[in-house]
Amino acid sequence: MTAKKIILTVFIVLLAVILLVCLGFGIWVASVTSDAKLNKALLPTSNAQPVFYDKDGKEILIEKTPALSPEDIPKSLSDAFVAIEDKRFYEHKGVDYRRVFGAIVSNLKSKSLKEGASTITQQLVKNTHLTQEKSLKRKLNEMAIAKEVEKNYSKAEIMAMYLSVIYFGAGLYGVKDAAALYFGKDLNELTVAQCATLAGIIKNPSRYSPKNSIENSTKRRNLVLSLMREQGKISDKVYKEAVFEELVLTDDTQKVSAREFYVKRCREQIKEIIGCTDYELDNLGLKVYTFYDDELQTEISNILSDKSLYKKEDTSGSAIVIDNFTSGVSAHFSTDRKVWQRQPGSTLKPISVYTPALAENVIYPSTVIKDEKTVFGDFSPKNYNDVYYGWTNVREAVKKSLNSVAVKTLTYLTVPKSIAYLNKMGIETKKQDETLSLALGTITEGITTKQLADAYLTLACGGGYGESSYIERISNRDGKRVWNFSASKTAVFDEASCSLMTDMLLETAKSGTAKSLSTLPFEVASKTGTASVSGRNTDAVNASYTSEHTVVVWHYGKDIEESGGQGSTISARKIYEKIYRASHPFPFVMSCDVVSLDVDLYSLEKDKSVKLAGVSTPQQYRKAELFKKGNTPKEVSTVFDKIKLDDFILEADNIKGVCKIKFDAKDIYSYDVYRVLKVPEKIATVKDKSGQIVLEDFPSGVGVVIYEIVPYIENEYGLTVGNTVVKKAFIK
Secondary structure, X not given: OOHHHHHHHHHHHHHHHHHHHHHHHHHHHHXXXXXXXXXXXXXXXXXXXXXXXXXXXXXXXXXXXXXXXXXXOOXXXXXXXXXXXXXXXXXXXXXXXXXXXXXXXXHHHHOOOOOOOOOHHHHHHHHHOOOOOOOHHHHHHHHHHHHHHHHHOOHHHHHHHHHHHOEOOOOOEOHHHHHHXXXXXXXXXXXXXXXXXXXXXXXXXHHHOOOOOHHHHHHHXXXXXXXXXXXXXXXXXXXXXXXXXXXXXXXXXXXXXHHHHHHHHHHHHHHHXXXXXXXXXXXXXXXXXXXXXXXXXXXXXXXXXXXXXXXXXXXXXXXEEEEOOOOEEEEEEEOOOOOOOEOOHHHHHHHHHHHHHHHOOOOOOOOEEEEOOOOEOOEOOOOHHHOOOEEEEHHHHHHHOOHHHXXXXXXXXXXXHHHHHHHHOOOOOOHHHOOHHHHHOOOOOOXXXXXXXXXXXXXXXXXXXXXXXOEEEEEOOOOOEEEEOOOOOEEOOOHHHHHHHHHHHHHHHHXXXXXXXXXXXXXXXXXXXXXXXXXXXXXXXXXXXXXXXXXXXXXXXXXXXXXXXXXXXXXXXXXXHHHOXXXXXXXXXXXXXXXXXXXXXXXXXXXXXXXXXXXXXXXXXXXXXXXXXXXXXXXXXXXXXXXXXXXXXEEEEOOOOEEEEEXXXXXXXXXXXXXXXXXXXXXXXXXXXXXXXXXXXXXXXXXXXXXXXXXXXXXXXXXXXXXXXXXXXXXX
């Protein structure tokens, strides 16, 4: 065989192999993308947006936000997005193969999938049809659907749909809302620089949002402007004017619609209930009946927008009100439009430490614990201002929010049990949360205002947990009911433990850290919390409830300079004043499984133990305390039952003619001291003294002198007299 034939044969074989590989790859791609179909219902067309109704059945009037149409998009805006995101947008048919090849080379070099090469059409598909997963299969499906989109819609229509769904940070989807939040403008009012700023955000909203960093946002904007100039979309003159334009943001706080915030929460709940996207939701024609109270929502938005309630100008506020009977959210508002997961501080103590400890019969409200600086391994909690109160009880520790006592109580309860109770109330935890710092409200992922309110709702409802709801029921476009809210509860705590916790939180509102609520003419149970980072307060929280409503107010920011007992508690008071302007809530009803028993104060003071008062315990040494029927003190104090005198010593000094009477006294007893010659004569009475008593007596005459000491207790029943102790002395 000649060399020429050999080369030809090798070429044919290689060509066949290549064709087979390509055929195999094509078959594999076809199988992978076989389910990749364009679903027009997923695109933002908004043909039948849901209608929302308040608690009285009246429609909640909000501005409908239909998907953008091509006529809504100014040329400078589309040019900015094309320049930075997809410069061949008007040339390709959904997939830019030149970018794909470049991305493949880049990914092979980096051994990762960091380069996606997605066109604007592909980004539209990813945000409406697919997940954010980074995989070859998803990318192929994205490309296949993008081609179908291009076949069915014009470039202008694709651009309008894309700008309707893309994420701009701050909880904003769609360029219309982004323009309103960042600049307070409609799309047709945007400058070229502002268009470039918006286009620059979407690559990494947390980094390039002007709300987070003016510097990063400006650099990114200038990059977009530079590309616009290079691609001939703006002139040198326009470029120079735009790069020198100051990036000025609007104060969006007053622009947030209270109704829209609540409706947005409803939309999120619907998507969870029926498993749909925003765009599907806007085409279902649902009728949504909610627990919304328009008057109350307006009131809390006004209260939270009152700058006088914040110490720092840039502090944000959030509040929620839940009806205890229906578990429906009557009102919920946040000044920055966001739903954060943040650190709740000491408001977590009642639900992570004290109520679980009561439920596990680990403590009573009257349990005595020493409040002191304590080291637990590598953890040493500090009280506010590093002030410690020594021996105290759980009730006082809750009222004063003593961190040392909370951590000690958690050691009695154990961290795993605390975690289990939190999980039962819908508060998720991580492995790293399994530490004693949980007692102080430190939780890795943080919790939302609503999650905290739902946990306190559990206390208000006697221990049953059930997630609250914005929505009462949902009907389809034909009026057929498709979903109903059920306010069913799962037992977390026993009712008696909740009653004891509520009783302690009532005192916290009267004279503890939440005392700003004490002027309210009805009962409120409350706890405050403060969280800080590097010595700066970032969160100030008040969680509270009456017999009828649960309210959480949360102030937050980078450095708010306030604690939970300040602005957030005052805000809570103002909210309660609005809720109960016409009538007051019913007083709390104590569980029938709670009993009031007298404890012995002397044992509490001297032995640091909770003992029931005995029959002989005087009134001044009795105090009524609350207990669960199944967890009462087992020991009864006998300290007053048998009065005895210890260490009575009588010494006679014949030289000086004096008798010294010595004995050990207890301040709970009184002592009458008698000299007996022919008849008894009282020479002294000792009261309210502890320790050794020394008395001197100068009897007249010589011979035997008898001294008697009579210990006794004075109480409301008269005298309880102990055994008389007699000693004799001889005077020469």
